[in-house]
Each structure stands twice: as structure tokens, then as C-alpha cells.
Amino acid sequence: MLGIPELLDALKGLRAGAILNPTSVTEDLRHLADVLHDRKVLAALFGPEHGVRGDVQYLEKVADARDPRTGVPEYSLYGQDFASLTPRDEHLRGLDALIFDVQDVGSRYYTYLATMGLAMRAAAKHKRRFLVLDRPNPIGGLAVEGGMIDPGMPSPNMPTPQTALVYPGMCLLEGTNLSEGRGTTRPFELFGAPWLDPQRLADDLARERFEGVGFRPSSFTPTWDKHKGQRCHGVQIHVAYPRGLDAVRLGVAAIVHARAQDPAKFRWRTEKYEFVEDKPAIDLLTGSAAFRTKAEEGTSVSQLCALWEADRAAFARERERFLLYA
Incomplete structure (x- = not known):
């Protein structure tokens, strides 16, 4: 069971922003942006790498735009520099909560967990609620492979x-x-x-x-x-x-x-x-x-x-x- 059904009740009466991509779907395969928009709680979308609808390719920047289906503003979280990876102050001020619902694949250099961490910090700075919708890790999530990063060291082509x-x-x-x-x-x-x-x-x-x-x-x-x-x-x-x-x-x-x-x-x-x-x-x-x-x-x-x-x-x-x- 995904976290979306419980989320909808928790958001009643709130203005929510949502960090989403094409994996952000309900059990009947509706995109969460469309569901939240129908419930009249969606105030803003935030596009991680590849964008909310998945129409931006590898290493290409995601531009600020309006979502073509909902008409809601989509703010980039993957622009031209490190600063673009964090939600901007002016985009959080009108929100009550920020939602993160993106499937991860259990690898450090898959960018979405870093996006989540930066967004959490921004939400904490502005004292906004931050809700993470849990999704199962497709490769299990328990194996530990590779090495740790040195201090100071800082995708979807995932068809199957x-x-x-x-x-x-x-x-x-x-x-x-x-x-x-x-x-x-x-x-x-x-x-x-x-x-x-x-x-x-x-x-x-x-x-x-x-x-x-x-x-x-x-x-x-x-x-x-x-x-x-x-x-x-x-x-x-x-x-x-x-x-x-x-x-x-x-x-x-x-x-x-x-x-x-x-x-x-x-x-x-x-x-x-x-x-x-x-x-x-x-x-x-x-x-x-x-x-x-x-x-x-x-x-x-x-x-x-x-x-x-x-x-x-x-x-x-x-x-x-x-x-x-x-």
C-alpha cells in the first residue's frame, strides 16, 4: 500500500507544494499532481531532475514553467547550478506543506534523495510541514555496495x-x-x-x-x-x-x-x-x-x-x- 490515500486526508484545507516525477502515481496510475489538483490543495509543483512529467533528458536543466495539465506553476529543482537544487524562499512562503513522492532505486548517485534532503532543509527553515510518501525499493534496499564519499564530494533512464x-x-x-x-x-x-x-x-x-x-x-x-x-x-x-x-x-x-x-x-x-x-x-x-x-x-x-x-x-x-x- 502506498502513502497517497492517507496523505489526502491530512492535506484538507492546506496549500501544498509537491516534488513529483512520472513515478508519482496512485494505485490506479493517476499522477499525484492531477489528484491533488482535483482536491484543490495543489498550489505549486517542484521539478527534480527530468521534470514533473519526465520530459527533460539526462543532464538537461529543468526550466520554471506551468504544468500543462493543471496550470499550476512548476519550479525547477534542477537548473544550471547548485543553488537551483534547493526550493527558493519566495516559492515556499505561500505554502503550508511540501510533499515528496518520487520513486528511488537505492543508489547514492540517483539524484532524488539529494533533492529530498535539500527540500527538507528548506522546509525546516520556513517551518513548513514536509511529508514523504514511502515507496518500496525495487532492488531491496538492504545490500551495501561501494565506498563512502570523501568529505566535500557532493536520473530517469530506468525503463525496466x-x-x-x-x-x-x-x-x-x-x-x-x-x-x-x-x-x-x-x-x-x-x-x-x-x-x-x-x-x-x-x-x-x-x-x-x-x-x-x-x-x-x-x-x-x-x-x-x-x-x-x-x-x-x-x-x-x-x-x-x-x-x-x-x-x-x-x-x-x-x-x-x-x-x-x-x-x-x-x-x-x-x-x-x-x-x-x-x-x-x-x-x-x-x-x-x-x-x-x-x-x-x-x-x-x-x-x-x-x-x-x-x-x-x-x-x-x-x-x-x-x-x-x-
Whole structure:
């Protein structure tokens, strides 16, 4: 059961703002913006990455606008800089409450939890009620993978539940010049580059012995994003048994074995990424420079993942008292 039915009674007589995206639907698949508007409580919408209706693509800014269905103002929470990620003072002053109802996929660099945290701070500053509608985590929410971020370190292409399974690791490819499958119907399940040997890559990944995971040599042509219009060669990931999948290790293996085929053609992404220009994207994604530095030394998949073991154990202990559904 979702939190929407109980929310509606709690909002009677209030002016509410809502942070929503295309996942913000009722059990009968009505968008929450339309439901709140019909109940005459919706005063403003706030668009996170990709916008309230999901019509803005990866790394594109969301503009202030009016929602085409309700006519309610939509204020951007994903503009051109860090300041744009927080609701502005003038947009909160006329509200009694702020609602957050966006599906998460259980990965730190999926942007919506950061959006929620910043909005919570803004609501607290103005003494506004903040209501979070709970939704089940599609990949379970209990596995701890990867490392903690260094102090100071600060998406939907998610067409299927299968995508959510591999995303926590395969999103690391955004920090490289490998295509992570954007511009195809299988983002994050497909990856490759024009110079790769797909059979060799599939064989190398199979030797890493991922239980219940298969690797099929594949070729594809992205319709947009990296290598747009170019024939790419790589693999399609098939997860037969999701339980026990270490998606971050999967992403690490993809980078290690793709880089090993031609280190001269493999590159780390140096372009601006999520508003940051002075750090490589891979350092933001992994949380520090340690992974990149060790990968450039030819470190193995298991040794790279071992860099994060102490962090994983510490985080698992720290989160214990916050778990609701374990």
C-alpha cells in the first residue's frame, strides 16, 4: 500500500507544494499532481531532475514553467547550478506543506534523495510541514555496495526493473567514455564502445564468476549521448538471479576489462558533470580519487572492490538503527 490515500486526508484545507516525477502515481496510475489538483490543495509543483512529467533528458536543466495539465506553476529543482537544487524562499512562503513522492532505486548517485534532503532543509527553515510518501525499493534496499564519499564530494533512464538491478554499478560508466547504453532501449544493461571486441569482453566478464549473471556479445548504435550514430561493440548484461548480485562490482569489472582492451582509447570523463567542473566524474561517482588512481595502475577487480570493504562494514553498522523494513 502506498502513502497517497492517507496523505489526502491530512492535506484538507492546506496549500501544498509537491516534488513529483512520472513515478508519482496512485494505485490506479493517476499522477499525484492531477489528484491533488482535483482536491484543490495543489498550489505549486517542484521539478527534480527530468521534470514533473519526465520530459527533460539526462543532464538537461529543468526550466520554471506551468504544468500543462493543471496550470499550476512548476519550479525547477534542477537548473544550471547548485543553488537551483534547493526550493527558493519566495516559492515556499505561500505554502503550508511540501510533499515528496518520487520513486528511488537505492543508489547514492540517483539524484532524488539529494533533492529530498535539500527540500527538507528548506522546509525546516520556513517551518513548513514536509511529508514523504514511502515507496518500496525495487532492488531491496538492504545490500551495501561501494565506498563512502570523501568529505566535500557532493536520473530517469530506468525503463525496466532489470535496469534498476544493474544501475548502482553500471552508472559508474558515466564517468568514462564508454557508452552505458543511453540512446538505446536498454540503458545500463547494454554497454560498449566503437573499439571494443565484444566476444573478448563477454569472456573476460564471465571469468569474474558473477553468480546468476550472463554476458552476451552485442553491438548497438546509440541514437543520442556518447558515440551517437556510431556502431558500438560490447555486451548485454542478463541477470537471471538478482539475489546476491553485487552491482557495483559488476560496474567495476566492466570498466577494468573494457580499459584493458585499449588503455589509449579508454578515457575518464573530463566534461562538466552534475554541476561540477573541477573533479573527474568518476571521482564524484565513486566518492574519491582512490578508485581512478588504482584502476590506472591496472589493479584487479577484486582488489579495487576491496578498497571499499571497511567503508561498507562501517556504513552497515551505522544504518542499523534506522532500518524500518529489514
